[in-house]
Amino acid sequence: MARHRKEKTFVLQRFTRRQWMGVAGGLTVVALMVGGGLATQNFYRRENAGTGSTITAYSATKSDEVSAFQAASRGDVRTAIKEGRGGADANTSYVKVVINGDSRVVLGENFTTVKSVLEQGGITLESGDTVSPSLTTKVSESTVIKIERSGSTVETTESEIPFNTVEEKTDSLPAGTKQVKTEGKKGVMARTNLVTKAGSKVVSSNTISSWVKTAPTNKVVLVGTGVASSSSGSSNSGSSSGGSSGSTSVGTTAPVGEMQQWAHNYLISSGYSEADFTGLVYIINHESGWDPHSTNPSSGAYGLPQALPGSKMASAGPDWQNNYQTQLKWFISYCNERYGGIQGAYSFWLSHSWY
Structure with a gap:
């Protein structure tokens, strides 16, 4: 049977010289944007050199659960703020930050960019960290900041509360x-830590979050x-x-x-x-x-x-x-x-x- 369809031609083979120049220009722009983002991160690290690496605040949850977490926690946090718990007021805002899949809410006032959230949350970036969105991106309460730190794992530990x-x-x-x-009973304190190891040796252990898992029961006489x-x-x-x-x-x-x-x-x-x-x-x-x-x-x-x-x-x-x-x-x-x-x-x- 005769074939009346035209033979397929690989799409790149049909590009004209001008089109090829356009593609090259586009790739150059992308490269500049990526380079600029890395330069921004490196600038932030240099600017904060010597401030320590204690991580004090994170939010959200694993990436595949972020949407569900946002819907559930946004109302909870906003309710707590509205009720004025712990000194919160109308100026109190929050942004979620996820690091290596574990996270929590960062509270503060006058958030403007990703960098401002990290600063108010006491979060110090380390060499090799990747941040999304970029440090200069404007934020709102719907923003989720993600930080990936290679070579580190999230570990949870527990300790006693007298x-x-x-x-x-x-x-x-x-x-x-x-x-x-009433007989007394010790409580349980849970901590989520970001642990970096060199072989079996722990190089650093930074606390992401800590909370009362079980409150102690007082002995009443x-x-x-x-x-x-x-x-x-x-x-x-x-x-x-x-x-x-x-x-x-x-x-x-x-x-x-x-x-x-x-x-x-x-x-x-x-x-x-x-x-x-x-x-x-x-x-x-x-x-x-x-x-x-x-x-x-x-x-x-x-x-x-x-x-x-x-x-x-x-x-x-x-x-x-x-x-x-x-x-x-x-x-x-x-x-x-x-x-x-x-x-x-x-x-x-x-x-x-x-x-």
Whole structure:
């Protein structure tokens, strides 16, 4: 049968000299753009040389889940900001950053470009990192910044959060007697780290995010303040239910560790009460597990009080990123301004699981 179709000709063979010149010009433009992007990255690295490589904030999730994460977390973060949690206000904004497939939210104010997000998030680029979009790209809350660091893996570790012992006074027990109401249980702090190794040796380990996986359960001891009954001890046997029939106080908490001891001394010397310290310890136990660098992967909150954004704590001191004392001073001030005191914030936290 005769074939009436024309033979196919390879498309490049049909290009004219002018068309070839156009293709060459286009490739030159692309090469210049790529080169410019690399030059921008190299400039950023030189500009930030010597600032350290601690990575403090990331957002989103693995690339194939970014869209779903955006839809879920955008509403959560925006709700937290609207409610004013952790000092957030109308000026608070956020951008998501993904590094090697793991991530979290970066909170801040006056974001303009990708570079501004990295700066406010304390993110330092290293040689060989690739960033998308480019550092000069304008950002919005729908932007997802991706950083790939070759030779590094994301690893998750866990550590213990100590529990406290709280003594609560109750008139349902005779004076001078004590009874354990709740046994203490340690909590769990989870950390996601970006680990770079040379063979089996760890070259660097930077924390991407850290959060309270399980809050500690305080050991609660009831301390009797009542009058013993002369008729029988039956009134005391009923106290095994935890003294629910009598009045109980917020409780006196024994400090654990250097940070809690400082917080206790600071509060008492400043005219606050033991009940205030009890409320402070409870909130911080649940918010950050007493990790000054705690960085929530879904909300972007930072530090002991989980401020939104962490830079809000700069009002208490320029060393807010690392100094637990500065962070606690900001926490106390925030509780006073928003809830009328620490116990007010504590009561709100018990009802809402946030403050």
